[in-house]
Amino acid sequence: MHHVQRGSSTGCEMCDKLQLLYQQLLAKYLDIGEDLNVPDDFTQKEMLTGMWWRHLVAGGIAGAVSRTCTAPLDRLKVYLQVHGTKQIGIKHCLKHMFREGGVWSFWRGNGINVLKIAPESAVKFLAYEQAKQLIRGSKTRELSIYERFVAGSLAGGFSQTVIYPLEVMKTRLALRTTGQYKNIVDAAKKMYSKGGLGSFYRGYVPNLLGIIPYAGIDLAVYETLKNSYLRQHSDGDRPSTLLLLSCGTASSTCGQVCSYPLVLVRTRLQAQVVTSVGQAGCTMTGLIRDIVQREGVAGLYRGITPNFLKAAPAVSISYVVYERCRQALGVNMT
Numbered sequence: 001m002h003h004v005q006r007g008s009s010t011g012c013e014m015c016d017k018l019q020l021l022y023q024q025l026l027a028k029y030l031d032i033g034e035d036l037n038v039p040d041d042f043t044q045k046e047m048l049t050g051m052w053w054r055h056l057v058a059g060g061i062a063g064a065v066s067r068t069c070t071a072p073l074d075r076l077k078v079y080l081q082v083h084g085t086k087q088i089g090i091k092h093c094l095k096h097m098f099r100e101g102g103v104w105s106f107w108r109g110n111g112i113n114v115l116k117i118a119p120e121s122a123v124k125f126l127a128y129e130q131a132k133q134l135i136r137g138s139k140t141r142e143l144s145i146y147e148r149f150v151a152g153s154l155a156g157g158f159s160q161t162v163i164y165p166l167e168v169m170k171t172r173l174a175l176r177t178t179g180q181y182k183n184i185v186d187a188a189k190k191m192y193s194k195g196g197l198g199s200f201y202r203g204y205v206p207n208l209l210g211i212i213p214y215a216g217i218d219l220a221v222y223e224t225l226k227n228s229y230l231r232q233h234s235d236g237d238r239p240s241t242l243l244l245l246s247c248g249t250a251s252s253t254c255g256q257v258c259s260y261p262l263v264l265v266r267t268r269l270q271a272q273v274v275t276s277v278g279q280a281g282c283t284m285t286g287l288i289r290d291i292v293q294r295e296g297v298a299g300l301y302r303g304i305t306p307n308f309l310k311a312a313p314a315v316s317i318s319y320v321v322y323e324r325c326r327q328a329l330g331v332n333m334t
Contacts, residue, residue: 051331056121058325064114066318071113072106073310078174080303081267086295090305101178109174112184116166123162128155157208164207165200171270203269206284210262218255222247253308260307261288261300 046052067074079093097105131151132143143151160167173187181187191199225247265287272282282290291299 054329054331058322058329060117061325062318062322063117065321066314067113068110069317070310070314071110073306075106075108075174077303077306081264082271084302109170112166112170112173116163120159120163124155124159127158131155164204168200168202168270171267175271202272203266206262206266210259214255214259217258218251221254222251260304264300
């Protein structure tokens with residue numbers, strides 16, 4: 001979470017690490033596909049001393065606490081993505097969810113959202129290490145930023161393929177009505193009986209496609225903003241932490257705006273079984289055309305407001321909890 005470098009850095013080491021951690025957390029909690037940012041990259045010393053697993057544990061606890069605290073906004077986002085229209089906005093959705101299931105209904109889907117943190121992190125970590133070995137070959141050298149990005153992309157794509165059924169179940173559980181499913185196992189059985197194995201991979205293609213514009217635009221905007229500052233301050237001044245964080249926020253936001261339509265389509269495809277019959281079997285392109293015809297371009301951005309609203313508290317909570325867990329586990333930021 002804190003070792004992946006994102007390009008040339010001119011700031012102090014601790015400022016760079018803070019900025020990198022912030023950007024990864026922001027990418028994690030903006031809905032661009034569940035945590036497809038570049039995985040943790042540990043030093044040889046951390047691998048030998050066993051510190052790597054402490055970082056993963058701290059990150060897992062931080063993610064669980066953060067997701068639980070912002071779960072109501074996450075469920076509101078999913079509900080708007082699937083059921084939102086010009087007439088059905090945030091206020092209407094909140095009232096409906098409260099009337100249908102009470103206060104606890106705002107946390108529907110959070111259980112599986114927390115449960116999938118551990119297996120996703122483990123699969124991604126193992127895949128990332130294997131990808132680095134393949135790229136590095138027999139040579140003992142540090143990978144470049146581009147090589148790490150490729151390795152991280154491969155690891156993220158592989159982990160998503162393995163964990164994606166849990167992501168689909170999270171969406172279904174978040175949209176369920178009271179009494180529809182007894183538990184997670186019951187939900188899986190009913191999904192399989194109605195749609196077979198394919199029902200667990202609804203929206204898989206737009207989910208992966210959404211990462212391409214996000215990652216490219218995020219990186220391009222960040223480097224452009226940072227390099228623009230460096231050109232204007234060629235006297236050797238280092239960019240401040242606040243400036244780096246601002247660049248990271250702006251780049252992540254731009255990437256999110258460009259990739260969000262694919263995220264919305266992914267969620268609607270995931271939720272096919274619990275939506276209207278008329279959407280059954282709808283393709284990605286067909287769904288995009290239908291949304292634009294009925295609601296205009298704005299329809300492709302339903303739910304983006306709560307998605308942005310949850311980013312700031314999610315990142316803040318995750319960072320604070322991660323720091324506390326890191327200190328409790330005796331992990332140094334080296």
